Amino acid sequence: GLAKLLRKQFGKYNVILSDIRKPPAHVYQSGPFIFSDILDYKNLCEIVVNNRISWLIHYSALLSAVGEANVSLARDVNITGLHNVLDVATEHGLRLFIPSTIGAFGPMSPRNPNPDLCIQRPRTIYEVSKVHAELMGEYYHHRYGLDFRCLRYPGIISADSQPGGGTTAEYVILSHLYLSFQIVSVLFLVADSWPMVFDDSNARSDWGWKHNYGLPELIQTMLNFTGSNFRMLRAN
Numbered sequence: 001g002l003a004k005l006l007r008k009q010f011g012k013y014n015v016i017l018s019d020i021r022k023p024p025a026h027v028y029q030s031g032p033f034i035f036s037d038i039l040d041y042k043n044l045c046e047i048v049v050n051n052r053i054s055w056l057i058h059y060s061a062l063l064s065a066v067g068e069a070n071v072s073l074a075r076d077v078n079i080t081g082l083h084n085v086l087d088v089a090t091e092h093g094l095r096l097f098i099p100s101t102i103g104a105f106g107p108m109s110p111r112n113p114n115p116d117l118c119i120q121r122p123r124t125i126y127e128v129s130k131v132h133a134e135l136m137g138e139y140y141h142h143r144y145g146l147d148f149r150c151l152r153y154p155g156i157i158s159a160d161s162q163p164g165g166g167t168t169a170e171y172v173i174l175s176h177l178y179l180s181f182q183i184v185s186v187l188f189l190v191a192d193s194w195p196m197v198f199d200d201s202n203a204r205s206d207w208g209w210k211h212n213y214g215l216p217e218l219i220q221t222m223l224n225f226t227g228s229n230f231r232m233l234r235a236n
């Protein structure tokens with residue numbers, strides 16, 4: 001979904017997608033796609049040099065379901081992978097974007113509202129690794145001048161793909177099972193420890209962030225997304 005927007009803006013052949021897994025056919029047809037293992041540092045350098053890469057958007061990760069079964073592999077992919085992209089970006093003067101999560105807080109952080117800068121002492125390995133990523137990016141910026149950008153994503157609901165494996169994705173799947181008024185309580189149950197309200201005033205004033213979807217539109221979109229199953233259940 002993101003590549004589609006970037007290609008519209010920068011040209012089809014100026015955006016190269018990569019993964020260690022084969023994508024569906026329509027992804028191949030939409031522009032360049034190559035194999036790249038985030039753990040293979042030399043190969044990352046090769047790709048950057050051979051294609052004159054100037055921006056790197058880093059999304060590789062091993063999701064929880066797989067990660068729980070193999071914690072050390074998840075740590076490699078998530079954390080060594082992060083170190084590799086920081087190094088390759090610094091070495092070759094790339095601009096680097098890495099997503100964090102709205103879960104990068106913890107029981108000691110203020111939740112209502114939740115400011116950009118506050119104490120962050122989360123208690124899951126995923127969230128701890130994201131705080132590590134935020135701080136490493138800042139460190140590389142101060143130490144080496146790396147152009148590092150980061151956003152704390154909420155659960156991504158995409159028109160292009162099925163939900164992956166995060167907490168927020170699960171409530172979309174759960175809504176196959178529940179009627180509309182119950183979806184909301186599932187959502188709050190799962191996200192109970194997360195911030196309640198974000199103070200987004202810096203984003204609004206610094207880079208013109210504004211939302212297109214309020215809560216009613218979000219719920220309606222989710223219902224539309226799961227629409228056919230939802231109606232089927234009600235008919236039964």
Ligand SMILES: NC(=O)c1ccc[n+]([C@@H]2O[C@H](COP(=O)([O-])OP(=O)(O)OC[C@H]3O[C@@H](n4cnc5c(N)ncnc54)[C@H](O)[C@@H]3O)[C@@H](O)[C@H]2O)c1
Pocket residue numbers: 018019020021036037038039058059060061062063077099100101102152153154155156157164165166168169
């Ligand atoms: N999806 C969300 O709601 C959400 C919310 C907050 C943050 N994020 C962050 O966004 C990023 C991407 O999440 P996603 O939901 O797109 O995950 P995803 O699982 O859909 O994508 C991760 C990709 O990484 C690939 N990968 C695994 N091992 C690799 C390796 N060794 N080398 C290269 N690629 C490898 C996987 O094949 C997969 O396609 C993650 O950092 C995640 O923490 C996502």
Ligand SMILES: *[C@@H]1O[C@H](CO)[C@@H](O)[C@H](O)[C@H]1NC(C)=O
Pocket residue numbers: 061062063064065067071074075078125126129
């Ligand atoms: C790795 O990242 C994925 C999603 O980005 C997360 O679900 C998983 O818990 C993480 N594992 C570790 C060990 O950081």
Ligand SMILES: *[C@@H]1O[C@H](CO)[C@@H](O)[C@H](O)[C@H]1NC(C)=O
Pocket residue numbers: 217220221224
């Ligand atoms: C949901 O679907 C209905 C009926 O197809 C449509 O009119 C409406 O615009 C959709 N709403 C959203 C937020 O996508």
